Amino acid sequence: MHPAVILRILGMLLMVYSSTMLIPAMVALLYNDGGEKQFLSAFIITLVSGLLCWLPVQNQKQELRVRDGFVIVVLFWTVLGCFGAIPLMLGEHPGMSPTDAVFESISGLTTTGATVVANIDALPKSVLFYRQQLQWFGGMGIIVLAVAILPMLGVGGMQLYRAEAPGPIKDNKLTPRITETAKALWYIYVSLTIACGLAYWLCGMSAFDAIAHSFSTVAIGGFSTHNASIGYYDSAALEMITVVFMLLAGVNFGLHFLAWRRRRLDTYLTDPELRFYITVLLLISALVFIGLLITSEFSQFWVSLRHALFQTVSIATTTGYGIADFSTWHPMLATALLMGSFIGACAGSTGGGIKAIRVFLMFKQGLREMRRLIHPNAVMVIKLSNKAVPDRVIEAVWGFFGIYLISFCVLFLSMLATGLDFVTGFSAVAACMNNLGPGLGEVALHYGNISDTAKWILCFAMLLGRLEIFTLLVLFTPMFWRH
Amino acid sequence: MKIIILGAGQVGGTLAANLASEHNDITVVDTDSERLHELQDRYDIRTITGKASFPYVLRQAGADDADMLIAVTNSDEVNMVACQVAYSLHRTPTKIARVRSASYLSKASGLFGNEAFPIDVIISPEQVVTNHITRLIEHPGALQVLDFAEGKLQLVAVKAYFNGPLVGRELRYLRQHMPSVDTRVAAIFRRDRPIIPEGTTVIEADDEVFFIAAKNHIRAVMSELRGLEHNYKKIIIAGGGNIGERLCDALEGRYQVKIIERSIERCTFLAEKLNKTIVIRGNASDQDLLLEESVEDTDIFIAVTNDDEANIMSSMLAKRLGARKVMTLINNPAYVDLVQGGDIDIAISPQQATIGSLLTHVRRGDVASVHSLRRGAAEAIEAIAHGDEKSSKVVGKAIGDIDLPEGTTIGAIIRNDQVLIAHDDIVVESDDHVVLFLVDKRRIQDVERLFQVGITFF
Numbered sequence: 024m025h026p027a028v029i030l031r032i033l034g035m036l037l038m039v040y041s042s043t044m045l046i047p048a049m050v051a052l053l054y055n056d057g058g059e060k061q062f063l064s065a066f067i068i069t070l071v072s073g074l075l076c077w078l079p080v081q082n083q084k085q086e087l088r089v090r091d092g093f094v095i096v097v098l099f100w101t102v103l104g105c106f107g108a109i110p111l112m113l114g115e116h117p118g119m120s121p122t123d124a125v126f127e128s129i130s131g132l133t134t135t136g137a138t139v140v141a142n143i144d145a146l147p148k149s150v151l152f153y154r155q156q157l158q159w160f161g162g163m164g165i166i167v168l169a170v171a172i173l174p175m176l177g178v179g180g181m182q183l184y185r186a187e188a189p190g191p192i193k194d195n196k197l198t199p200r201i202t203e204t205a206k207a208l209w210y211i212y213v214s215l216t217i218a219c220g221l222a223y224w225l226c227g228m229s230a231f232d233a234i235a236h237s238f239s240t241v242a243i244g245g246f247s248t249h250n251a252s253i254g255y256y257d258s259a260a261l262e263m264i265t266v267v268f269m270l271l272a273g274v275n276f277g278l279h280f281l282a283w284r285r286r287r288l289d290t291y292l293t294d295p296e297l298r299f300y301i302t303v304l305l306l307i308s309a310l311v312f313i314g315l316l317i318t319s320e321f322s323q324f325w326v327s328l329r330h331a332l333f334q335t336v337s338i339a340t341t342t343g344y345g346i347a348d349f350s351t352w353h354p355m356l357a358t359a360l361l362m363g364s365f366i367g368a369c370a371g372s373t374g375g376g377i378k379a380i381r382v383f384l385m386f387k388q389g390l391r392e393m394r395r396l397i398h399p400n401a402v403m404v405i406k407l408s409n410k411a412v413p414d415r416v417i418e419a420v421w422g423f424f425g426i427y428l429i430s431f432c433v434l435f436l437s438m439l440a441t442g443l444d445f446v447t448g449f450s451a452v453a454a455c456m457n458n459l460g461p462g463l464g465e466v467a468l469h470y471g472n473i474s475d476t477a478k479w480i481l482c483f484a485m486l487l488g489r490l491e492i493f494t495l496l497v498l499f500t501p502m503f504w505r506h
Numbered sequence: 507m508k509i510i511i512l513g514a515g516q517v518g519g520t521l522a523a524n525l526a527s528e529h530n531d532i533t534v535v536d537t538d539s540e541r542l543h544e545l546q547d548r549y550d551i552r553t554i555t556g557k558a559s560f561p562y563v564l565r566q567a568g569a570d571d572a573d574m575l576i577a578v579t580n581s582d583e584v585n586m587v588a589c590q591v592a593y594s595l596h597r598t599p600t601k602i603a604r605v606r607s608a609s610y611l612s613k614a615s616g617l618f619g620n621e622a623f624p625i626d627v628i629i630s631p632e633q634v635v636t637n638h639i640t641r642l643i644e645h646p647g648a649l650q651v652l653d654f655a656e657g658k659l660q661l662v663a664v665k666a667y668f669n670g671p672l673v674g675r676e677l678r679y680l681r682q683h684m685p686s687v688d689t690r691v692a693a694i695f696r697r698d699r700p701i702i703p704e705g706t707t708v709i710e711a712d713d714e715v716f717f718i719a720a721k722n723h724i725r726a727v728m729s730e731l732r733g734l735e736h737n738y739k740k741i742i743i744a745g746g747g748n749i750g751e752r753l754c755d756a757l758e759g760r761y762q763v764k765i766i767e768r769s770i771e772r773c774t775f776l777a778e779k780l781n782k783t784i785v786i787r788g789n790a791s792d793q794d795l796l797l798e799e800s801v802e803d804t805d806i807f808i809a810v811t812n813d814d815e816a817n818i819m820s821s822m823l824a825k826r827l828g829a830r831k832v833m834t835l836i837n838n839p840a841y842v843d844l845v846q847g848g849d850i851d852i853a854i855s856p857q858q859a860t861i862g863s864l865l866t867h868v869r870r871g872d873v874a875s876v877h878s879l880r881r882g883a884a885e886a887i888e889a890i891a892h893g894d895e896k897s898s899k900v901v902g903k904a905i906g907d908i909d910l911p912e913g914t915t916i917g918a919i920i921r922n923d924q925v926l927i928a929h930d931d932i933v934v935e936s937d938d939h940v941v942l943f944l945v946d947k948r949r950i951q952d953v954e955r956l957f958q959v960g961i962t963f964f
Binding site: 394398399400401402403404406409410411 | 764770773774776777778781784785786787788795798799
């Protein structure tokens with residue numbers, strides 16, 4: 024452990040991060056909504072804190088170990104979550120309590136999209152923009168985290184994506200150096216954002232809304248600038264564009280990179296995880312669609328289809344946009360959607376949940392156990408696109424799943440302990456741990472009405488889900504600190 | 507012909523034995539002097555001890571005036587380098603090498619050719635044996651299936667069985683019975699003695715009948731000679747070596763394949779490599795294991811380990827336990843006669859399968875393919891007729907008028923990718939591929955002479 028080096032990196036991080044607060048300040052000036060003061064103060068506070076961290080240890084330059092990686096990654100999200108809350112606490116609008124502000128900020132940075140704001144439309148433009156921007160920068164961090172850092176740390180079977188492991192995408196070694204990889208991924212991320220924003224704008228969103236929504240779409244965040252989310256525009260074309268970009272953002276960015284470098288679209292078709300992910304989405308949409316038809320939620324056939332498709336993709340990729348309040352649908356449909364968010368998007372994307380690849384591997388492992396009963400002496404290996412997956416990875420995935428379930432249960436129980444009802448507690452934990460956003464019951468629209476304790480627990484849930492459980496929990500093991 | 511054979515293993519040894527008996531000058535090179543000694547005691551050949559790829563060893567072996575180099579050592583790399591050395595230093599005209607590794611062989615590599623590795627012909631015995639077995643599986647009931655003209659024409663050996671409609675009748679009856687199917691019976695072996703078939707020949711049960719027909723007619727002809735068998739579905743392969751692996755790879759798409767292999771490492775490798783095959787770890791002669799994998803419902807059990815005895819024992823056990831048919835890979839020629847026709851339905855001799863592909867290049871005249879039959883005693887040849895009526899002994903003549911050596915029949919002609927089953931009135935044209943069947947290999951030189959073009963051609 025090298026506390027000095029970690030402090031230095033953290034200081035640098037804060038200083039860089041402080042500059043992002045200048046952008047909403049400029050937005051405030053542009054729209055003249057009076058928010059520039061709070062963003063400038065937040066900028067100064069963050070910058071000074073960063074400097075204070077950095078100055079005393081600026082010359083500490085030691086080689087970092089893998090174990091330092093866990094600390095840095097966890098600190099990255101917690102510390103930025105706290106500092107990101109500052110502009111939301113200062114000033115009249117929104118003037119949140121510290122709890123609310125931290126909840127909103129962490130929800131943004133983890134690209135969850137759960138909000139405590141009851142009336143979003145009433146917020147000043149600068150604050151609206153800041154919330155979207157939080158998600159966008161959060162997504163940027165997540166991409167690097169998910170594609171480069173988690174495989175390196177080998178969290179929950181993600182060593183599958185490590186370059187030297189015989190994983191499904193063998194030449195997934197994007198570039199030899201992590202900084203180069205990060206750059207390449209950010210180019211893709213930024214290009215997707217630009218494409219998404221342009222498409223929104225062309226389909227009739229205002230320029231401000233188009234930029235704002237492109238930020239939260241590509242980050243699979245789910246924050247919107249309107250109470251009614253995407254439903255505000257009531258445009259089928261816009262909804263389908265959102266679906267497409269949510270799908271794209273839910274794909275492994277390593278795969279995007281590979282497809283772009285090879286200049287071949289069939290790279291996507293042959294990826295086993297993507298195929299599984301699309302299959303699951305199609306199955307859930309079909310289920311929801313049939314359910315909507317049977318319960319006659321919508322009078323028209325096409326409207327049902329539109330809602331089924333949009334809501335499935337939005338919830339199952341863990342984005343969390345809405346065009347209608349799905350929590351009022353038949354409980355089975357609402358729960359099915361929520362279950363879909365457990366599977367989540369592909370690994371290496373901005374989406375949350377358990378990740379399609381892990382669910383796919385567990386499914387295959389289940390099948391293998393059944394086949395073993397028939398052929399007790401058979402030697403069977405689990406394969407992804409005809410390459411064997413080491414049993415070590417399968418073990419790690421099961422370990423991940425086990426801890427995920429246990430964490431879910433513990434968090435769920437503690438939510439019930441804070442006095443929430445069953446549906447609210449269950450859906451709130453699911454929505455936060457899977458980095459989804461909207462839940463059912465009391466938290467269907469916003470999280471403003473639940474107790475502060477519950478909000479803090481949910482903050483922890485969001486971080487837990489975003490950092491893939493192990494990264495965060497490993498810090499709580501005595502063994503980690505003993506060396 | 508002066509031929510250098512590198513490697514005195516199973517393939518090299520058999521090759522030396524076969525070629526030496528045909529008046530070729532054979533030099534065998536190997537590092538194992540004892541093995542060479544053994545060969546020299548038995549056959550009239552020269553042997554050199556040394557590493558086959560070293561230039562001085564090759565020079566010693568007479569690479570300077572050799573007509574052909576056949577590199578069949580155990581190592582792909584030695585074989586490839588030896589061909590390179592022979593080409594660079596001695597300009598040896600024909601270089602044949604065994605290359606097994608798929609990585610070298612992938613078409614994309616473009617590794618072989620005079621500007622890269624100068625190898626004229628690449629042989630892969632495992633692949634040849636695999637193809638051999640695959641063809642047998644595709645034609646249930648056949649003892650041997652040989653391809654001509656890229657598989658359009660096939661020569662099939664089948665044992666006549668009393669329930670075949672043709673058994674006990676004259677061959678002529680075949681034509682009346684199936685007017686739409688064109689076929690020609692090339693030879694019949696009755697109690698191991700050849701009979702040159704004529705229209706009046708009567709087929710008896712237990713005759714081994716060789717017939718030639720287009721691929722799509724094979725099944726119909728076979729049903730005349732023995733009750734038609736169902737297509738195979740369930741296959742168990744014992745032994746996960748190179749042949750076992752290739753077999754699974756070739757068969758797993760169309761059949762339900764299980765493979766039994768002893769070594770856990772090899773099992774893991776196979777499981778990773780193969781997609782649909784069920785890889786079972788265990789001993790193929792373990793009765794409980796075979797019962798557990800329901801050997802009684804298996805259509806065909808194929809033993810392809812590298813141990814003859816183990817192959818024979820596990821095959822016999824599988825047959826006893828109820829496998830419909832068993833095939834066994836047997837290296838030792840002495841065993842082949844011993845077991846075939848008993849409990850073991852088909853004995854496969856890897857040497858016989860391989861040697862044909864080499865003989866193609868040893869034969870004089872323009873020969874497209876050669877298949878060695880009945881453990882080398884008989885041969886099927888696809889020869890190309892050249893020249894015109896004056897220079898050639900075959901071109902411009904009707905098949906009935908060609909002066910064929912004794913014990914030789916013309917089975918079919920392939921003309922511009924078209925298959926013509928031989929009838930006495932068909933006239934041979936230049937560039938026709940003529941498929942001949944020789945019941946006695948000693949006549950081979952006469953056949954070669956028949957297809958050589960006279961001096962007036964130029």
